Structure formats: structure tokens, C-alpha cells
Amino acid sequence: MQQSQHMKGIVLVALSAVVFSMSGVLTKIIEADGWTIVCWRGLIGGLAVIAYVEFRRRGTTSRGQAFRLGQRGWILASVGSVSSIAFIYAFKLTYIANVAVIYATAPFFAAGLAWLTMRETAKGRTLVAGTLSLAGVTIIVSGGLGTGKLMGDLLAVAMTFGNAAYIVLIRKFADVPVVWAGGASALQLFIVGGFMGAPLNVTAQDTVLLILFGLAFAGAVILWTEGTRLIPSAQSALLGTVEIPFAALLAWIILSEFPPVVAIIGGTVILSAVLWHAAIDYQQDKQDALR
Numbered sequence: 363m364q365q366s367q368h369m370k371g372i373v374l375v376a377l378s379a380v381v382f383s384m385s386g387v388l389t390k391i392i393e394a395d396g397w398t399i400v401c402w403r404g405l406i407g408g409l410a411v412i413a414y415v416e417f418r419r420r421g422t423t424s425r426g427q428a429f430r431l432g433q434r435g436w437i438l439a440s441v442g443s444v445s446s447i448a449f450i451y452a453f454k455l456t457y458i459a460n461v462a463v464i465y466a467t468a469p470f471f472a473a474g475l476a477w478l479t480m481r482e483t484a485k486g487r488t489l490v491a492g493t494l495s496l497a498g499v500t501i502i503v504s505g506g507l508g509t510g511k512l513m514g515d516l517l518a519v520a521m522t523f524g525n526a527a528y529i530v531l532i533r534k535f536a537d538v539p540v541v542w543a544g545g546a547s548a549l550q551l552f553i554v555g556g557f558m559g560a561p562l563n564v565t566a567q568d569t570v571l572l573i574l575f576g577l578a579f580a581g582a583v584i585l586w587t588e589g590t591r592l593i594p595s596a597q598s599a600l601l602g603t604v605e606i607p608f609a610a611l612l613a614w615i616i617l618s619e620f621p622p623v624v625a626i627i628g629g630t631v632i633l634s635a636v637l638w639h640a641a642i643d644y645q646q647d648k649q650d651a652l653r
Contacts, residue, residue: 367592368592368593370589370592371588371589371590371592371593372589372593372601373589374585374586374588374589374592375585375586375589375590375593375601375602376589376601376604377585377589378581378582378583378585378586378589378602379582379601379602379603379604379605379608380604380605380608381578381581381582381585382578382582382586382605383462383604383605383606383608383609383612384578384612385449385453385575385578385579385609386453386458386461386462386609386612386613387458387609387612387613387616387617388571388574388575388578389450389453389454389575390453390454390458390613390617390619391571391616391617392568392571392572392575393565393567393568394559394560394564394568394572395559395560396447396450396451396454396559397554397555397558397559397560398555398559398560398561398563398564398572399450399555399559399572399575400446400447400450400551400554400555400558400559401551401552401554401555401556401558401559401561402552402555402561402564402572402573402575402576403446403450403548403551403555403572403575403576403579404547404548404549404550404551404552404553404554404555404576405548405549405552405561405576406572406573406575406576406577406579406580407545407548407551407576407577407579407580407583408545408546408548408549408551408552410576410577410580410581410584411541411542411544411545411548411580411583411584412545414541414545414580414584415539415541415542415545418541430539431538431539431542431543431546432538434531434535434537434538435535435538435539435542435543435546436546437531437535438528438531438532438535438538438540438543438547439543439544439546439547439550440547440550441524441527441528441531442524442528442543442544442547443547443550443551443554444524445521445524445525445527445528446521446547446551447551447554448517448518448520448521448524449461449465449517449518449521451514451517452514452515452517452518452521453514454514455511455513455514455517456511456513456514456515456517456518457511457514457613457619457621457625458609458610458612458613458617458619459606459609459610459613459619459621459625459626459629460502460511460514460515460518460621460625460629461514461518461521461609462605462606462609462610463498463502463606463625463628463629463632463633464499464502464515464518464519464522464632465518465521465522465525466495466602466603466605466606466632466633466636467492467495467496467498467499467522467632467636468522468525468526468529469526469529469636469639470488470491470492470495470496470526470635471492471522471523471525471526472525472526472527472529472530473488473492474492474526475526475527475530476530476533479530479534480530480533480534487638487639487642488639490635491635491636491638491639492635494631494632494634494635495631495632495635495636497628497631498628498629498630498631498632498635499519499628499632500628501624501625501627501628501631502515502624502625502628502629502632503515503516503519504624505622505624505625505628540587541583541584541587544583548579548580603633603636603637603640606629606633
């Protein structure tokens with residue numbers, strides 16, 4: 363039974379990464395502006411998360427407790443909202459592969475923030491991998507100079523920093539219901555996007571794609587949440603790297619989008635650092651489990 367649950371966790375986290383890898387392609391093929399995408403993703407994703415939280419809480423806790431956020435929960439949701447806006451506009455303004463690879467450095471940004479805010483000591487390998495990743499990000503961003511892609515790359519960095527802050531806040535606000543905070547963040551996006559964009563002025567094709575985008579977002583969150591309950595965090599992080607090649611592959615197949623050589627070099631540096639770090643963590647977890 364334990365082995366079966368472990369395998370289930372692996373499949374769910376891997377599927378989450380695959381589903382999440384669709385975000386870049388969906389953002390690019392939707393003709394609507396970024397704020398309209400933000401609005402629809404918030405609406406569909408928020409409703410899906412609400413349904414999930416309601417399903418999970420039945421028979422275990424009251425509705426009031428399951429959907430209570432408090433001040434810290436709303437701070438967490440707001441950080442997630444700002445990161446999501448940067449995420450969508452990054453895809454609109456630069457290569458999908460650039461965003462996916464830069465986003466993979468979030469755990470190292472998080473380690474740095476945790477040290478600054480909570481004085482958590484980072485492992486030596488985390489410092490090495492983080493330094494290499496930062497070098498890779500610098501290479502990618504420098505490649506955007508003079509190409510019209512620089513703003514998108516910078517937004518990808520801002521989104522990654524925001525996601526790192528989100529990770530640290532999850533640990534700092536341990537009593538906040540994380541999934542519902544994600545749902546509240548989605549509803550914030552719906553409201554802000556509704557004011558800034560034109561959510562009712564979309565084509566029939568865009569409507570279908572926008573609904574798919576919102577469901578993909580909610581599905582990735584739910585699959586990841588369920589999967590990470592069943593496997594070690596290091597293995598979850600390792601499986602999460604599946605998103606990078608899938609995102610780049612989808613961009614190449616569907617959009618014929620291939621990043622420049624400098625972005626490939628920077629991406630290789632980052633992916634190597636992430637895989638090296640995750641593999642060592644995974645082996646360490648296996649050794650600890652055998653003791």
C-alpha cells in the first residue's frame with residue numbers, strides 16, 4: 363500500500379509539471395491582451411479551487427475554518443497574484459523556454475530570502491547551485507538586450523522572485539490554508555483583470571482557450587498538492603523539472619519558437635544546477651529513509 367501511494371504521488375507531481383508546462387503556449391496563442399487572460403484565468407481557476415477545497419474539507423472541518431484566511435492569508439494571496447500577472451506578461455513578451463528555465467531557479471531565490479528574513483542556514487550545495495543559476499539567469503537576460511525580449515526576461519525574473527517570496531511565506535505562515543490562498547489569489551486576479559482588461563470582448567476561440575487555461579492552472583495546483591502529500595519534497599522538486607523540457611518542446615512544436623543560442627547556454631547552466639541539486643537531495647532522502 364505504501365509503495366502504491368508513493369507511485370501515485372510520483373505520477374501526480376509529474377502530471378502537474380506537464381499540465382503547468384502548457385501555460386506558455388496557451389498564453390501566446392490566446393489573442394486577448396494579458397489583463398483579459400489574467401481575468402479569465404482567475405475566474406475559472408478560482409472556481410475550480412473553491413470546488414476542490416469544498417470537496418476536501420467535507421467531513422473533516424467546517425466551511426468557515428476551511429475558507430478562513432486572515433491577514434496573513436491575504437498577504438500570501440496578494441503575493442501570488444502579483445507573481446501571476448508578471449508570469450503571464452513574461453510569456454507574452456519573451457521566449458517560453460526563457461520563462462520556464464528562469465522559473466526553475468525559484469527554490470534558490472527562496473533559500474536566499476529565507477536566509478535574509480529568517481536566518482535559515484543554506485546548505486553548501488544550495489549556495490553553489492544558486493550561484494550557478496544566477497549566472498545562467500544573467501546570461502539569458504543579457505541575451506535579451508537589443509532584441510525586444512528584455513522586458514519579458516526581467517518580468518520572468520520578477521515572477522520568480524515573487525514565487526520565491528510565496529514559498530518562504532508558506533513556511534512562515536504555516537497555519538494558512540495554502541490551496542485556498544491560491545484560490546483567493548485567483549479571485550483577486552479576476553477582479554483586477556476585469557477592471558484592466560476586456561474580458562467580455564473575446565472571440566469564441568479565445569473563450570475556449572481561456573477556459574482551458576484556467577482549468578489547467580487549477581489542475582496543476584491540485585495535482586501538485588495531492589502528489590506532494592505522498593512523496594519526499596526533494597523528489598517532488600526533481601520531478602518538477604519535467605516542466606522545463608515540456609514547455610520548450612510545446613513551444614517548438616506548436617509555435618515554431620526556438621530561443622537564441624545565448625538563452626540555450628544560460629538555460630543549460632540553470633537546468634544542470636537544478637538537476638544536480640535535486641538529485642543530491644533525492645539521494646540524501648533515500649539514505650535518511652534507510653536509517
